[in-house]
Amino acid sequence: MAERIDRVTLEDIDFRDFIRAGDFVVWGQACAEPVPLTERLLAQRAGLGGITCFLGIPVADTVRPDHADHIRFISYCGSGNNRALAAAGVLEVYPGHYSTLPAFVSRANVVLVHCAPPDEQGRYSLALADDYLSAAIDSARIVIAEVNARAPATPGSRYLTEHDIDIAVHTSRPVAQSLTPPATPDLTAIGGHVAHLIPDGATLQFGIGSVPEAVLGALGSHRDLGIHSGILTDAAVELIDKGVVTNTRKTTDRGVSVAAVLIGSQRLFDHAHRNPAVSLRPIGYTHDPERLAAQHRLVAVNSAIEVDLSGQVNAEVAGGRYVGAVGGGAEFLRGAARSAGGIPIIALPATAGARSRIVARLSGPVSTARSDAGVIVTEFGHADLRGLTLPERREAMLAITHPDHREALRGSEWQC
Template sequence: MPDAMPPRAVPAPNLDFRDFVRPGDFVVLGQSCAEPVTLTQRLLADRADLGGITCFIGIPAGETVKPEHADHIRFVSYCGTGSNRALAAAGALEVYPGHYSTLPEFVSRADVVLVQCAPPDARGCYSLGLADDYLTAAIDSARVVVAEVNDQVPVTPGARHLTDRDIDIVIRTSRPVAESPAAPPTPETTAIGAFVASIVPDGATLQFGIGSVPEAVLGALGVRNDLGIHSGILTDAAVELIDKGVVTNVRKTTDRGVSVAAVLIGTRRLFEHVHRNPAVSLRPITYTHDPERLAAQHRFVAINSAVEVDLTGQVNAEVAGGRYVGAVGGGGEFLRAAARSNGGLPIIALPSTAGSRSRIVDRLSGPVSIARSDAGIVVTEFGIADLRGLPLTERRERMLAIAHPDQRDVLRAMASNW
């Protein structure tokens, strides 16, 4: 087989998307800290000349994409987090309401993929470095792959490595990777973290979502021993547990000794930790969200948050105040896996209120992201409600007990019979 032709190298200022993007194309971008910011900015600058395209965007780390960019681009995302909220509020974001595990199939229709990579090693391999998740599926199906090769991207073990055969166009940059620092804890999230930590056993394998509540939970787990990580994301708070020796991964059923995630969301501390670290593995969604692999983990503990939970255990993780702010994500999939795992814990944790509004409700104000048939353990700053194996009347009593005290009488009076 002849050697692959090297990708076309283009100086960043000379990149013209009109050379390879066709009207109607579906363009997929790396998400969060893996966003190829230089490429995104250039694409947005060229948008009026591209004949109308659709862009799939994930969790934003910054505010590169703004509502005004929707004049010539149709934006689609699985989430309304971060600056995507402004897009949604402006009616400029279409939502894909599928489970996270279905994203590889959804993005496999990609025509063009924009990724950020580390420089090639001696074998000519470019590490995706900051995210594999759904990018592998998009890369394998796209007509054109454009890589921003940034010498500040870490080389992460397990991450998809591209070669010249995979890349059509390269631009080279040297810029700090987009960071996504965690929000500071509040008294409420600190209390929630302590409650959740009190039921997490030594040797558990953790999955955790994005946001202040899962971060607070990780921050409270410093007294545990031999925890493992198999999660959609890896964060600074997880690195803190690794550095303290709390996370060792020695009791995991699979990938023993290794923390597994699909995307890195954090700061330079995280990026430096994963660089050439054999105790970390960045994998695609088909691996991180595989239901059999998850359920097989000993003591698999899923920790996710929500917008609101009703008195029967139904979860709305997507819409608040009529606006799309969250995602279906992988919460339901992880909860089901934790319920099947030997010693597993399916946990939804959230503050009891948002301002004066109760987040423990009689009826959801948004969609049912997770059915009550998948309900497990719900935690607020007022305690723990284990709903597993309970009929509706007993579920209501346990949920009322963890609602804000000022809301309990109103909720009890409103409580439905179903």
């Protein structure tokens, strides 16, 4: 292990001092990426002897296909800039459930983390993500931290101390933000249909993307909602500020919004800073099946690329390219299905351009089995597939298909 250093400048960092040929390197995803460190690592890649880097959801435009000349890239998702890597054939996809990521990254040799400055007790908050980072940190030979004076000190189950950090680089920079574009009319309609299904007092899980954000935007008249989710977003903060989300009826973590990662704007970061009503947790907590099943009225809202007439979900591949992820959708759907009063929901627009997203046969892999299907929602309504036979599911799905595609689908051969 390298000599412990309390504080260095970015220019002092020579990754050849810490990284060995063949090392597996992990860093925080989305807004939690320690961008100055990842940029410097990529700039020095030719001298590192060949390494493997694990990527999550990208927010900053840090990694490019040309960086693969000396680095092997692996990710669990093809979103954002990862799509360019996948299109160039330089991204290897790990197609596992989100709950398996801690075990997958526990092979990490080097971890780059993005932390807030230490509190009065000398503890460094992981600031923007715990998710799979705790598992990587626990196994790593070297932990290199960007200590950003402008990162939120978000309460959670994991803090680092000076004994956990080998090298600390102090910065003061704006955190990379992820902004969701305004909802389109079809997304607004989807949000309204889903909102109608959600009862007051429900605990919400929601995935990433424009569809779940539209759903959250439609919940302004609800009461006493709670949050136990993989992510926390600006739309969720809007509901908290309106008094819609109170977390008072949750079975566990009453009064607290729980998430594994923060993805949003400065408004979200300001909300989370030293806020005891927010808690960052690792995947082993947020995706724990027993904890999910124990939540009263857990409503899971996730999206998909396409759904077939039997309820099978493809959330990974579109047009032959890997653009999504297996993620935690199936795990949350199962948790909601086991929760008393819970509702497992998949919501998606009925079309993508001229193509129907309700299909007779999936054009990609089965990310979620039809045995886990619950309620499917498009802008044309909802199909509750629970308790239906395959012919009954087919008719229910046809009813929420775009009218321009219904007859063609009705007459097509479909996967039974």
